Amino acid sequence: MYQEKAKKESEFEPSISIIVPVLNGEATIELLLKSLLEADYSKEKTEIIIVDGNSTDKTRDIVAKHPVKLQIEKRKGPNIARNTGIKHANGEIIAFTDSDCIVSKNWIMKIVENFRDPKVGCVGGNVKGHNSHFLSRYADNSISPVIRAYRKRKELDFIGPFAGCPAGCNMSFRRQALEDVGGFDENICYSFEEDELIERVCRIGHKLILDPQVLVWHKHRSSLGDVLKQAFKYGKGAGSLVKRPKNQKLVQRWFFINLLSLIQTILMIGLVAFLIMTAEWEILFFVFLATVLLPFFGLMMFYTYRARWSKDYDSIFVYPFIDFLRTLAFCAGNIYGFAKRK
Numbered sequence: 514m515y516q517e518k519a520k521k522e523s524e525f526e527p528s529i530s531i532i533v534p535v536l537n538g539e540a541t542i543e544l545l546l547k548s549l550l551e552a553d554y555s556k557e558k559t560e561i562i563i564v565d566g567n568s569t570d571k572t573r574d575i576v577a578k579h580p581v582k583l584q585i586e587k588r589k590g591p592n593i594a595r596n597t598g599i600k601h602a603n604g605e606i607i608a609f610t611d612s613d614c615i616v617s618k619n620w621i622m623k624i625v626e627n628f629r630d631p632k633v634g635c636v637g638g639n640v641k642g643h644n645s646h647f648l649s650r651y652a653d654n655s656i657s658p659v660i661r662a663y664r665k666r667k668e669l670d671f672i673g674p675f676a677g678c679p680a681g682c683n684m685s686f687r688r689q690a691l692e693d694v695g696g697f698d699e700n701i702c703y704s705f706e707e708d709e710l711i712e713r714v715c716r717i718g719h720k721l722i723l724d725p726q727v728l729v730w731h732k733h734r735s736s737l738g739d740v741l742k743q744a745f746k747y748g749k750g751a752g753s754l755v756k757r758p759k760n761q762k763l764v765q766r767w768f769f770i771n772l773l774s775l776i777q778t779i780l781m782i783g784l785v786a787f788l789i790m791t792a793e794w795e796i797l798f799f800v801f802l803a804t805v806l807l808p809f810f811g812l813m814m815f816y817t818y819r820a821r822w823s824k825d826y827d828s829i830f831v832y833p834f835i836d837f838l839r840t841l842a843f844c845a846g847n848i849y850g851f852a853k854r855k
Contacts, residue, residue: 531559534586534594541732545615546561560582561582599696610729611681614730620729635715637677637707638723642731648734651835669721669723670715671721677723682731690719701753741842
């Protein structure tokens with residue numbers, strides 16, 4: 514009995530399609546393709562589909578040199594590109610990553626292992642920086658990492674307030690689950706598109722697995738301006754999702770975050786304006802102390818504790834400053850995404 518079960522499990526080798534949306538990715542896509550082609554999995558069971566969003570650089574020329582499929586999608590948007598890839602995919606499992614990533618050698622194998630359970634509809638993993646510059650280290654080691662990460666394997670039946678969700682550059686689905694829910698929502702243009710899709714997948718009875726051993730490396734933003742633009746985009750995506758009544762659990766998660774951000778911002782601006790107009794400088798100082806300096810000092814203590822192991826002592830002073838700016842950018846995006854008509 515045990516031998517028959519072990520034999521059955523060892524024979525589990527489903528076909529997998531890997532879909533990569535790309536736009537002007539000539540600087541990074543060569544490394545991604547190399548890592549995908551060197552992955553430890555049956556080549557006969559693997560297909561790689563690059564969906565090019567009408568690039569104007571040498572992306573297509575680079576892709577043409579490798580044994581992969583190339584699809585051209587002139588319409589804009591990552592969800593449109595992903596759905597185009599799904600239409601041309603043949604795999605039982607559909608995996609997604611981005612052109613600025615490098616997958617681990619056992620990436621496909623680890624994905625497949627998690628789909629042995631027929632109830633699993635989605636698998637996600639961790640994303641770490643593959644360069645060592647300061648902002649890349651910050652993205653991984655911030656008190657709130659730029660891309661969500663997980664320390665241990667999780668098996669979830671739903672996503673909701675505080676439940677995890679994988680990053681779009683490291684997620685995979687059972688093909689049947691994608692067909693059951695109709696694929697990605699092409700009206701979502703900013704971010705959190707993976708949350709919205711996975712909510713629908715879990716809602717019809719599929720399980721979500723978050724496995725840190727399913728690992729890709731990502732080329733994180735290398736300038737502070739790009740980090741803040743990314744935070745604003747994430748906030749804008751969260752704010753826009755609040756207005757979507759069909760996203761029940763996502764609304765529960767993001768409605769309160771957006772509402773608190775909006776109330777806090779309005780109250781702080783109003784209070785500061787009032788104190789300046791009335792020349793209440795002492796009260797203004799205490800407001801600044803309570804809302805800025807004390808949280809900043811608390812973050813410094815947190816990063817001081819972390820630096821005992823990382824030896825990244827610059828983080829003690831710089832990370833809190835970046836955290837503060839990211840929070841402002843995210844909150845601004847929240848308000849913009851919620852207020853934007855379309």
